Amino acid sequence: MSLVVVESPTKARTLKKLLANKYAIVASMGHVKDLPRSRLGVDVENGFTPRYIVVKGKAPILKELKDAAKAAPAVYMATDPDREGEAISWHLSDALRPVNPAIKRIEFHEITKEAVQRALAHPREIDLNLVNAQQARRILDRLVGYKLSPLLWRKVRGGLSAGRVQSVAVRLVVDREHEIDAFVPQEYWSIHAQLRKGEQGFTARLVGRDGVRYGAPTDDGASVIRTRDEAEALVADVRGATFTVADVRRKDQFRHPSPPFTTSTMQQEANRRLGYSAARTMNVAQQLYEGVDLGPEGTVGLITYMRTDSVRVGESAQHEARDFIAKIFGVASVPEALRVYRSRRSAQDAHEAIRPTAVHRTPERMKPFLRSDQFKVYKLVWDRFVASQMASAVMDTLSVDIVAGAYQFRATGSRVKFAGFLAVYHDVPENGEEQEGWLPDLAAGEVLALASLDPQQHFTQPPPRYTEASLVRALEERGIGRPSTYAPTIETIKRRGYVKPINRRLTPTDLGTLVNDLLVEHFGDVMEYDFTAALEEALDQVEGGQLDWKTVVGDFWKPFEHDLVVAEQKIVQVERPVVEIGEACPQCGRPLVRKYGRFGEFIACSGFPECKYTRPLGIGVTCPLCKVGEIVERRSRRGRTFYGCGTYPACTFTSWDRPTDRMCPKCGKSLLGLHDTGRRTTLRCLDKACGYREAMSPVADEPRTPSPEDQPVS
Numbered sequence: 001m002s003l004v005v006v007e008s009p010t011k012a013r014t015l016k017k018l019l020a021n022k023y024a025i026v027a028s029m030g031h032v033k034d035l036p037r038s039r040l041g042v043d044v045e046n047g048f049t050p051r052y053i054v055v056k057g058k059a060p061i062l063k064e065l066k067d068a069a070k071a072a073p074a075v076y077m078a079t080d081p082d083r084e085g086e087a088i089s090w091h092l093s094d095a096l097r098p099v100n101p102a103i104k105r106i107e108f109h110e111i112t113k114e115a116v117q118r119a120l121a122h123p124r125e126i127d128l129n130l131v132n133a134q135q136a137r138r139i140l141d142r143l144v145g146y147k148l149s150p151l152l153w154r155k156v157r158g159g160l161s162a163g164r165v166q167s168v169a170v171r172l173v174v175d176r177e178h179e180i181d182a183f184v185p186q187e188y189w190s191i192h193a194q195l196r197k198g199e200q201g202f203t204a205r206l207v208g209r210d211g212v213r214y215g216a217p218t219d220d221g222a223s224v225i226r227t228r229d230e231a232e233a234l235v236a237d238v239r240g241a242t243f244t245v246a247d248v249r250r251k252d253q254f255r256h257p258s259p260p261f262t263t264s265t266m267q268q269e270a271n272r273r274l275g276y277s278a279a280r281t282m283n284v285a286q287q288l289y290e291g292v293d294l295g296p297e298g299t300v301g302l303i304t305y306m307r308t309d310s311v312r313v314g315e316s317a318q319h320e321a322r323d324f325i326a327k328i329f330g331v332a333s334v335p336e337a338l339r340v341y342r343s344r345r346s347a348q349d350a351h352e353a354i355r356p357t358a359v360h361r362t363p364e365r366m367k368p369f370l371r372s373d374q375f376k377v378y379k380l381v382w383d384r385f386v387a388s389q390m391a392s393a394v395m396d397t398l399s400v401d402i403v404a405g406a407y408q409f410r411a412t413g414s415r416v417k418f419a420g421f422l423a424v425y426h427d428v429p430e431n432g433e434e435q436e437g438w439l440p441d442l443a444a445g446e447v448l449a450l451a452s453l454d455p456q457q458h459f460t461q462p463p464p465r466y467t468e469a470s471l472v473r474a475l476e477e478r479g480i481g482r483p484s485t486y487a488p489t490i491e492t493i494k495r496r497g498y499v500k501p502i503n504r505r506l507t508p509t510d511l512g513t514l515v516n517d518l519l520v521e522h523f524g525d526v527m528e529y530d531f532t533a534a535l536e537e538a539l540d541q542v543e544g545g546q547l548d549w550k551t552v553v554g555d556f557w558k559p560f561e562h563d564l565v566v567a568e569q570k571i572v573q574v575e576r577p578v579v580e581i582g583e584a585c586p587q588c589g590r591p592l593v594r595k596y597g598r599f600g601e602f603i604a605c606s607g608f609p610e611c612k613y614t615r616p617l618g619i620g621v622t623c624p625l626c627k628v629g630e631i632v633e634r635r636s637r638r639g640r641t642f643y644g645c646g647t648y649p650a651c652t653f654t655s656w657d658r659p660t661d662r663m664c665p666k667c668g669k670s671l672l673g674l675h676d677t678g679r680r681t682t683l684r685c686l687d688k689a690c691g692y693r694e695a696m697s698p699v700a701d702e703p704r705t706p707s708p709e710d711q712p713v714s
Contacts, residue, residue, distance in 0.1 A: 003072035004106075005065065005092055007079050011111065014291025014299045015078070018113045026068050028079075032058045033091040035138065040146045042139050048553045050139055052091065062095055069100040076123060078116075081107040081351060082307050082484065083134035083543065090131045110357040111291050111301030133542040136549035140164055140535070140556060144526060147564055152515060155571045157596075160515060161496055165481040166489050167519055168532050170498045172474055173466055174508045174516040183462035186217045188224050189231035190458060193409055194451040195243055195402070200440040201451060204243075204402050204409035206234070217460055231455035234407075241405035243448040248400050253414075255393040257421040259311035259341035260353035260385045263483030264476045266306070269384070271469035274376050275504070275676060278468050278487035282306065284377045285354070294361075294369050301357055302366065303381050307484045308351040309476075311341040313388075317355060321389040324359045329423055335391045344476075355385040387425035394418035398439050402448065413439035465505040479533030497596065504676060511596050514574065522567040525559055578606065587613045618646055621661050624671045624686060625653035633658075643673075655686055666692035 001024045006012050012027040019025070033052040035041035043049040054062060069075050075096060077089035086105075093103045104123035108115040141164050148162035191206040191214075206214055215222025225231050261269070263282075270281040285306035291299045318338050326334050341353075356378070363379035370378060396417040402409040415438045416422060466474065472486045481489060493499050498512030508516070520527045535556065541547040579594045585605040594617065595604045603618075605611040618630035629647035636642055643659055645651035657673025660683065664670050670687040672694070685692040 001072065002074040002076060003068050004076045004078050005089075007085070007088060008290060010287065010290040011078075014111050014301060015116065017291075017299045018111070018116055023076075024068055024072065026065055028065065028088065028092060029058065029061055031055055031088055031091065032062050032065075032095060035142055040142065042142055044143075044557065047550050048139055048557070050135065065092070066096060066099050069096045072100060073102065075100055075103045076120065077103065077105045077126070078108070078119070080307070081109055081305055083130050083137070084484065086127055086130035087134040087138075090126050090128075093126060109351050110304040111289065112357050115357075129543050129545045132549040133539050136542055136552050137539055139553055143553075143557060143560070147560075148519070148523070148526075151564070151567060151571070152518075154573075156515065156518070156574045160511075161492075162515070162519060163489075163492065164526065164535075165485055165532065166492050166496075167516070168480055168527060168529065169471065169475060169489050170493050170508070170512050170516050171520065171527055171529075172471065173493075173499050173506050174513050176463060176466060177508050177513070180462040180465070185459040185461070188216055188226060188458050188460070189228065190214075190225070190456050191231060191234060191238070192454045192456060193238075193243065193402075193404070194454065195411075196449040196451050197440045197442065197446065202411055202413075202439050204400070204411040206238075206407060207410045208408040209234075210406045216458070228455070228457070231457075235453045235455055238404050238407050239450075239453060241407065243402055243404045243409070243450055245442050245444050245446040245448065246401045246403045246408075248398070248442050248444055250396070250398050252417060253395045253397045255395055255420075255422075257339075257387045257390060257392065257425070258384065258427060260313060260355050260388045261381060262309050262311060262343075262353060263307050264309070264472050264486060266354055266381065267472050267486060268469035270377060270380060271467060271472075273380065276373070276377075277490070278472060279491045280373070281377060282487045284373050285381075288374060288378055288381075292366075292369055292374070294366070302361060302378055304353075304355050304357060305351050306354050308354060309483050310343045310351055311353045312343060313341075313353055313355060313385075317352070317359075318389060321359050321386060325386065325390055329390070332418075333391050333420060333423065335389075339389055341388070353385075354381055356382045359386060383425040387421040390421035390424065391418075393420035393422045400439060400442050411439055413437060465507055467504055467506065468501075471506060478529050479536055480529060481532075482536065497601075503674065509596075509601070518571065518574065522571060523560075523563050525563070580606070585611060585613050587611055615646055619643070619658070621659045621671065623647070623651055623653050624659065626651040629653075631659050657684065657686060659686060664690060664692050666690055 001022065004015060004019075004023045004025050006015060006025065006027050007030050009027045009029075012025045015023075015025045032055060034055050035050060036053050037056075041051045041053075043051065077092060079085035079088045079092075089105050097103060105126045106119040106123050108119040144164040144167075145162060148167075149160060152160040152162060193204045193206070195202060195204055208214055213219075213222045214225060217224050225234065258265075266285065267278040267281050270276040271278065274281075276284075285303065288302045289304070289306050291301045293299045315338065322334050322338075359382070361382075363375060363382050366378060367375050394417040396415050398413045400411045402411065464470075468490055471490065475481050475486060475489075476483075493512070494501065494506075497509055498515065499506045499508050501507075516527075525531050535552075538547060538552045542549045542552060580591045581594060581603060583592045584590065585592050585607065588605060588607050588611040590605055590607040590611065592603050592613075593606045594601055596602075601617045603615045605613040616632035616634065618632050621631040623629040623631055623645040626645060626647060629645040629651050631643050631653075632646045634642055634644050640656075643655045643657070645653040655673055657675045659671045659673050662672045662683070664672055664685040664687070667685060667687060667690040670685055670690065672683040672692075673686045675682050675684050683694040
């Protein structure tokens with residue numbers, strides 16, 4: 001039997017069932033060769049030659065692969081269809097060629113019987129351009145990581161790390177924090193009229209006076225109501241006026257579906273809708289791609305390859321979707337022509353968008369075979385893809401201009417006239433706000449009754465801290481990294497303690513800010529957004545065969561090496577300030593201070609090493625059980641965050657919800673805790689027997705700036 005080599009055991013099991021024992025399937029368990037962990041592993045003086053070694057623990061696997069290859073008439077490398085997969089195949093081929101030179105590469109983007117058989121029928125040679133692009137990325141990352149990290153160890157403290165992409169991601173978070181710190185809020189007011197036509201009421205907003213437009217400080221050319229006195233003077237002037245409908249504009253507005261998922265948009269949407277981290281989303285998507293046991297149907301990959309930056313969809317998949325839509329939702333829900341979406345200019349477009357491998361496998365049909373998280377991610381992918389192939393929704397929109405003396409008010413409303421794709425997938429507004437409803441039937445010349453005039457105070461808001469979703473979007477928009485790098489990058493900067501999530505917002509730590517400022521000062525090129533993006537474009541050119549990988553690495557290394565020498569001389573030992581917390585050590589009486597270790601911040605005695613007292617850092621809330629200890633943040637064995645009393649084991653209070661300092665208004669016996677499901681955040685009593693819940697506003701993503709043509713949609 002011919003041998004097929006894949007990376008993972010799950011993928012191997014799926015292929016065994018699909019190929020019905022006609023091939024021997026063996027898993028390499030990922031990379032078998034890599035650069036050594038204990039040294040640089042790159043000969044800088046001799047053309048940046050990498051020195052690959054067999055990964056620790058992989059020698060038995062490599063021996064098994066050689067034995068299997070020796071007995072096989074042919075060997076097919078079936079690693080993932082991307083740069084890293086190509087590099088794994090290249091290393092495997094190099095190791096197996098002495099025992100069997102009949103080695104070919106096969107590539108499939110979905111693990112279905114038809115796709116795998118088609119790949120086996122059309123094998124190819126290993127693409128060295130892809131290998132070299134991956135090799136260049138690996139060497140660049142190794143040079144940055146293994147040269148900058150030791151510098152940080154010497155100048156700041158041990159255990160720190162820097163990276164070509166991770167450090168730029170930290171800079172995004174730190175720069176946003178600087179923007180927030182520098183932001184000066186501006187007060188402004190808006191005026192809303194509560195109007196009635198018969199028994200029906202609605203709200204209209206003051207938009208102008210004698211041709212002067214009113215708006216927020218951020219609205220170009222708008223007049224701003226700055227103070228309460230100005231607002232109350234306007235209210236007094238308007239109050240006696242007659243409110244008359246001046247103009248009614250009603251029209252159909254088309255709302256088009258979003259394209260199917262790319263890696264980054266899937267990560268963003270899973271974070272916004274499900275509260276999943278980028279790493280969790282990719283882990284679940286990998287499982288869906290590699291195959292799920294569907295009982296009588298066997299093991300099948302449910303989605304196409306999940307590392308892609310393309311929104312392209314094959315015609316066969318489009319026709320399959322259109323037939324399904326016509327059958328389930330009616331012919332009116334099928335657009336006249338095939339929907340074609342345009343990928344980003346920087347997209348490699350090597351693979352299709354992420355979609356279900358068979359649209360007839362609906363989420364409801366698959367639910368009995370999937371875990372909860374698998375079902376949620378699959379439903380997200382299936383819904384988005386099917387909706388992307390459906391007809392546009394038609395919104396019935398209404399805009400009413402109302403005059404009151406010299407003043408102009410406006411009311412808008414919207415409702416669904418034809419659902420189209422909204423029958424399957426409803427886009428969540430990025431600003432998290434509910435949209436307006438419909439208005440009463442109004443006609444020009446009608447006089448309306450004034451119920452009240454309400455001046456409302458507002459303050460301009462600073463830019464929001466990044467969520468994982470908005471950070472992924474920022475990285476993609478700036479061309480920093482590639483889809484496959486986003487999840488590990490974010491996990492790395494969280495694990496290293498450079499950023500920490502607070503209420504799903506990424507906040508830089510003192511350590512992250514310190515390291516970032518140091519790197520920006522002394523390694524401006526490496527930390528520059530445009531420079532990092534340009535490097536990604538150069539790697540794409542290596543993949544396309546237009547650039548030699550050694551040229552790319554060499555052009556980077558020369559100025560970087562110079563910066564290293566200068567930084568070593570200029571950077572003095574950085575002393576992190578000791579921050580006392582205002583408490584005495586319970587063991588020796590000396591002041592307690594905040595310190596930072598490998599697992600984050602903690603409280604320690606300033607008398608260390610004579611006194612070794614430590615405790616976790618508290619969140620500023622007293623334990624509701626013992627009324628003495630402070631609540632601290634802890635990690636479970638599986639890495640999940642929970643909260644417990646700092647006096648443990650004397651007090652055993654624990655909670656998955658983050659306790660607040662608010663008492664429950666229902667029972668008055670326990671605190672309220674923040675419960676975040678991803679879709680929404682609620683306050684609920686920590687005493688489960690009480691059952692009190694209080695809704696909170698959802699975590700808003702970065703708000704989109706609406707255009708004048710934007711209309712609210714239901």
